[in-house]
Amino acid sequence: MTPVPPVTPVPGSSTGSAAPVPSLEVAGLAFAYPDGHQALFGVDFTVGRGERVALLGPNGAGKTTLVLHLNGILTAGAGTVTVAGLPVGRQHMAEIRRKVGIVFQDPDDQLFMPSVREDVAFGPASAGLRGPELEARVRTALEQVGMAAFADRPPHHLSFGQRRRVAVATVLAMEPEILVLDEPSSNLDPASRRELADILRSLDVTVLMVTHDLPYALELCPRALILSEGVIAADGRTGELLSDDDLMREHRLELPFGFDPRSVTMGA
Amino acid sequence: MGAGHAHRLYRPGHSPVHALPPHTKLAAVLAFVLVVVSTPREAMWAFGLYALLLAAVAYAARVPAGSVLKRLLVEVPFVAFAVLMPFVAQGERVDVLGLSLSVNGLWGAWNVLAKGTLGVAASVLLASTTELRELLLGLQRLRLPPLLVQIASFMIRYGDVIADEMRRMRIARESRGFEARGVRSWGVLAKSAGALFIRSYERGERVHLAMVSRGYTGSMPVIDEMTASRAQWSYAFALPAAALVVCLLGWTL
Numbered sequence: 001m002t003p004v005p006p007v008t009p010v011p012g013s014s015t016g017s018a019a020p021v022p023s024l025e026v027a028g029l030a031f032a033y034p035d036g037h038q039a040l041f042g043v044d045f046t047v048g049r050g051e052r053v054a055l056l057g058p059n060g061a062g063k064t065t066l067v068l069h070l071n072g073i074l075t076a077g078a079g080t081v082t083v084a085g086l087p088v089g090r091q092h093m094a095e096i097r098r099k100v101g102i103v104f105q106d107p108d109d110q111l112f113m114p115s116v117r118e119d120v121a122f123g124p125a126s127a128g129l130r131g132p133e134l135e136a137r138v139r140t141a142l143e144q145v146g147m148a149a150f151a152d153r154p155p156h157h158l159s160f161g162q163r164r165r166v167a168v169a170t171v172l173a174m175e176p177e178i179l180v181l182d183e184p185s186s187n188l189d190p191a192s193r194r195e196l197a198d199i200l201r202s203l204d205v206t207v208l209m210v211t212h213d214l215p216y217a218l219e220l221c222p223r224a225l226i227l228s229e230g231v232i233a234a235d236g237r238t239g240e241l242l243s244d245d246d247l248m249r250e251h252r253l254e255l256p257f258g259f260d261p262r263s264v265t266m267g268a
Numbered sequence: 269m270g271a272g273h274a275h276r277l278y279r280p281g282h283s284p285v286h287a288l289p290p291h292t293k294l295a296a297v298l299a300f301v302l303v304v305v306s307t308p309r310e311a312m313w314a315f316g317l318y319a320l321l322l323a324a325v326a327y328a329a330r331v332p333a334g335s336v337l338k339r340l341l342v343e344v345p346f347v348a349f350a351v352l353m354p355f356v357a358q359g360e361r362v363d364v365l366g367l368s369l370s371v372n373g374l375w376g377a378w379n380v381l382a383k384g385t386l387g388v389a390a391s392v393l394l395a396s397t398t399e400l401r402e403l404l405l406g407l408q409r410l411r412l413p414p415l416l417v418q419i420a421s422f423m424i425r426y427g428d429v430i431a432d433e434m435r436r437m438r439i440a441r442e443s444r445g446f447e448a449r450g451v452r453s454w455g456v457l458a459k460s461a462g463a464l465f466i467r468s469y470e471r472g473e474r475v476h477l478a479m480v481s482r483g484y485t486g487s488m489p490v491i492d493e494m495t496a497s498r499a500q501w502s503y504a505f506a507l508p509a510a511a512l513v514v515c516l517l518g519w520t521l
Contacts (some may be wrong), residue, residue: 024385071481094483102481108429114401114421118491123482125489134491156428174482 010240021085022046023178024070028079030230031065039065042079047178048085049084052200052207054217054238057227058252063210066227068207071100079185084177098127102180107163111155116147116166119155123174141173142166145199148201161192165199177261178206214242214255218264226251239264277339277395284503285329285397287494290406292504297394299508301387303515309379311518315386322389323512331396339392344382350380400424409494414487421488422475429469437464 013066024047032038038138039062047053057063068074069081072088081088083099101123105109113119129137142148145165154244155163164184171179185193197220201205211217217224217238224238228251234241241247242261248254280286307314326336357373398406404424408417437460446456476484491504496504 068477073477073480094485097481097483100481102472102478104478104481106474108426109471110478112422112425112475112479114404121491122479122484122489125491126483126485130490130493139404154424154425170482 003018011206013076019051023040023049023051023084024208025082026066026069026079027082029066029069029076030078031069031074032077038231040069041147043230043232045225045232045235047206047208049177050204051223052209052221054147054221054224055208055210055227056214056217056241056251056253058212058226061227061251063227063231067102067182067210070178070180071097085261094127097175098123098174100180101169101174101176101178103164103171103182103184105183105186107155107160107167110167110170111163114154115151116142116153116155117151117156119166120151120170120173123170137173141169144172144203145169146195158198159192161188161195164192164196165186168196168199172203172205176205178208179203181207181209181211183211183213184209185211212253214253214261215259215264218242218261226253228252254267274398277392278399279331279335279395279396281330283329283397285325285393288397288500288504289494290402291400291409291494292496292501293394293398294403294406294514296504296508297390297450299505302510303508303511305385307383307515307518309375309382311521312378312382314514314518315382317514318386318511321507321514322386322393325393325507329393329397331393336389336392336397339396340385340388343388346384347381350377350384351503353377353380374469405492405494406486418488426468426471426475427513429471430464436463 004126026043026045029040029043030038031040041116043062043066055063055066065074069076070088071085072090072093073082076088083096086092086095086099088096111119113122117138120141121134124134124137138151139148142151145168147162147165150158150162150166154165158166168179168181168184181200182194188196193216197216200209200220207221209221210216221238224234224236224241224245226234226241227231233251234244234247239261242253277279295399304315307318323333326333353376354369354373355367359370359372361372362367362374363369385415395403401424404417404421407420408414439461441456447453448457
């Protein structure tokens with residue numbers, strides 16, 4: 001097993017010395033599919049409130065399996081997941097699903113209602129919100145992603161980038177504790193990619209971004225985790241992890257041609 | 269993608285008929301059709317009056333006659349059956365233009381044709397003035413089983429997605445030199461259909477996952493509360509009420 005680098009506290013995120021309840025705490029999480037294939041072998045990590053963390057890993061590392069544990073779609077074989085102090089389990093499933101907003105990879109799966117407005121309203125309405133309060137929630141979420149003008153459109157008439165943004169809004173409308181994005185940059189053209197990055201940066205919410213788009217992770221997330229063969233193989237500052245050639249090679253992570261994380265200076 | 273923003277039958281507009289809540293319109297059309305089918309077939313003038321009533325609705329909804337007539341063509345396959353009736357029905361016969369036709373069959377054909385056409389015309393008017401999404405909300409409001417409404421709603425949402433997938437599969441087939449010609453290509457087409465089914469099924473699972481993640485527990489939340497005032501109900505029911513008067517006259521005269 002790879003030695004895990006010490007967790008360096010990342011400045012600019014949850015600097016409060018009083019150590020508030022972290023948004024997400026995963027401890028000893030292990031899971032095997034019913035067919036016997038074990039995907040997770042004891043995953044441990046913590047995401048502090050307001051942090052933006054990238055979860056990196058090659059295909060088949062167990063990233064999606066891990067994501068499905070965060071809101072209780074899959075139930076851990078061993079270990080625990082805690083969201084803002086609330087353990088994920090049968091008894092508060094509704095609360096957990098409201099707190100963990102997952103944006104799935106294909107917006108066509110995420111957007112299932114006949115109009116954008118209804119889709120964004122689905123989550124809060126399921127939680128019991130009605131009338132003007134619901135309207136306000138929908139409007140705010142759509143404004144946060146710059147899609148307020150498209151409220152009455154059917155989702156399948158939007159461009160892919162727009163659909164991805166609406167998918168983010170559907171989750172934001174639930175005012176989640178933590179936003180979990182599964183491959184947020186996949187299939188986006190460079191302009192849509194940048195627009196989404198701007199939106200994600202502008203949000204005041206904890207983000208866990210699952211991706212193998214390494215430059216995007218570096219751009220958005222000060223901290224990164226590497227999930228490899230079902231365990232967290234590394235946890236540290238994104239720039240440092242990406243610059244560690246041996247670590248990268250060991251976990252089948254590769255930077256795009258010509259990209260040097262050392263030469264990138266992060267704004268703000 | 270790129271098919272209009274609404275379904276093809278809908279004609280956007282701001283007429284008083286467009287503005288009515290969808291469930292009042294649905295109920296009114298259903299009532300109208302029930303009244304029409306319970307009219308005796310011998311009262312031919314009554315069906316003329318019904319047609320006039322519908323023409324008045326079309327006028328109020330600013331739906332041009334041409335578009336209603338064109339959409340009535342959907343009825344043609346069903347009419348074929350009505351045309352056969354005078355030839356095959358039993359009983360007393362009458363000679364028309366040298367053809368021996370059954371009197372009973374003629375009445376039967378007239379009955380099917382008149383009532384069918386009126387029903388289709390009423391539905392066409394409903395579809396021309398109500399958006400699909402609204403129709404679904406209306407059905408939901410009228411307490412149609414929620415599962416049926418959900419299925420219909422997903423059909424509308426994913427129809428384009430699946431059609432698009434089908435188109436991509438066709439392009440992929442043709443790009444590799446496949447031409448759908450003759451019986452021998454059926455196997456390939458059948459396999460494509462199977463693949464499409466499995467893809468759609470898997471998409472269904474992913475959609476369900478996304479729904480559950482946002483708090484779905486088996487029933488769709490009510491997002492748009494729909495209410496209709498007494499005035500709107502009475503306005504919508506002006507059509508079936510007028511038809512009922514005609515129907516009663518048809519029975520008594």
